[in-house]
Amino acid sequence: MGNRVRNISAIAGKEMRVYFGSPIAWVMMGLFALIFGYFYVAYVDLVASAAMRAQFGGGPVKQNVNNDLIRPLLQNASVIILFLVPMVTMRTYSEEKRSGTIELLLTSPITDLDIVLGKFFGAIGLYLGLLAVTAVYVGMLFLYSRPEITPLISGYLGLLLLGGCFVAIGLFVSSLTKNQMVAGVGTFVVLLLLWIINWMADSAGPWLGEIMRYLSITEHFDDFGKGVIDTKHLVFYLSVIVFGLFLTLKSVDSERWRG
Amino acid sequence: MIEVQHLTKRYGPFTAVDDVSFRVEKGEILGFLGPNGAGKTTTMRVLTGYMPATDGKAIVAGFDLFEKPIEAKERIGYLPETPPLYPEMTVREYLNFCARLRLGQLSKAERQQRVETAMRKTHVDDMANRHCGKLSKGYKQRVGLSQALLHDPEVLILDEPTAGLDPKQIMETRDLIRGLGGDHTIILSTHILPEVAQTCHRVVIINKGRVVAVDTPENLTHQLKGSATLYVQVEADGDAGAALAAVPGVRVVTVADQHARMTGFEIEAEPNVDVRREVARAVVDRGWGLLELRPNRLSLEEIFLQLTTEEQRDQAAATVVDAPATQEVANG
16 A cells, blocks of 8 residues: 555656646646636626626625635636646656657556556646636635635535546546547547537437436536535546546556557 | 566467567576567567566566566566657656656665666766756667666666667677676667677577577577588698598588689588598698688578578568469469
């Protein structure tokens, strides 16, 4: 067990080192800050002008920072993440296969599971960096208002789980190809499909529609933003993560056989 | 130390390694020789646990690679054909990472110590803070070697360790490998034949996935043609060819070259019969001049070509035989 933790952290550390040693991480955090910042200003402006109107109208100001600001912001963050995570994960396996460094990993005295988990946590490390960018913006709200803490925490937990799913799927797609671009675009398409699968749910018939709704990744995110942590959603996200990692493991294993 | 039994590796219908068996004793340096696509890299990849074999067994340092892969891998150092470097990392960072993978049980200070030692051994310490992506091919190769040596493994598997090095570096690397033999058991593959003669104790020649010869470089050069041939140069008055052919044990005598009264003969003896003394006596007793007498050794290049092209020649012959038949059909 001690070995396992050591090996996983060695791989995760290397992944982080590669992300932050190249422009990837910095460019991504910069882009994320820019887009998230734009949404932030837009929503703050919206809330502020609504407050202004309410004041001039003489009516009572009924505003909730959590509901009117933080929830839609986190909702938007999840959309940006959909675009960014494929760029984080696209190189994880593809690049190692292309450059031959996969031989170093697969001939080291560690298991394939150690490698998969190490890569997963390495990508999650960068993802946490992205979330930290949003935390700066959200933190500023505390200077001028008193947001409730619980929905904030559950919202971030939701984002973390959502990101975990995206990363697990991205790892799997990356393990299928030597080509980074193919891995990136492939991941993006899969994530997008999982995102919009519920759009057709109403016309898909009773039970198929139900399945489509269940598979939709957004459907499960909503409650987290409201401050509700439902086991149903936890189980869904964790299953997707485990399943994605399992597929990655199988893909790496079959790659060994095919050579 | 390394035992390979009936190893077979198929990729779909293609057989890359076909029933290969050999042993490497502790401290031995084994050269792996063969043309491109002969199955050298595939064999090495199976031996390092990178990929499983379709059939057969491989035991490295006492551990079966298919049953106890982790234990076996702990005792192997591997330099793949392309050095597995991360261009974003500096040489030191890279080796520290490799040390974490292989020597996780040691303290950080001890690991750093190992990294410094490995860098000095392979002469890359002057590039310790350079990014791997910015190194020359020679340095990349040596950083890869450094990585393979890091944990002082019992078994070293080196896929073309001197590829891309300049002549001075090649010499240094060969010296290094020779120095490592004895403590370490080494398998190295190469295209360069003199390298095998200089560094290896034994040679496995592999072609189209099959082992065609296993022997010491000396033995291979000495006696491969079945019967060894001698080269004799004589200064004779009479018919030297007939006199030599009359020596017991001599099978065939052919004239190799002739300058005025000096004639060079190539003598093929019966298998495993040394006719050198008799040949010398036959010449000297007649009062002729014996100018040269030496075993006609094949160079390793010739042996290699002979062994690896035999099959192709057979195939070529077969197609020649087939050709008229097909033509007849076409004409008919």
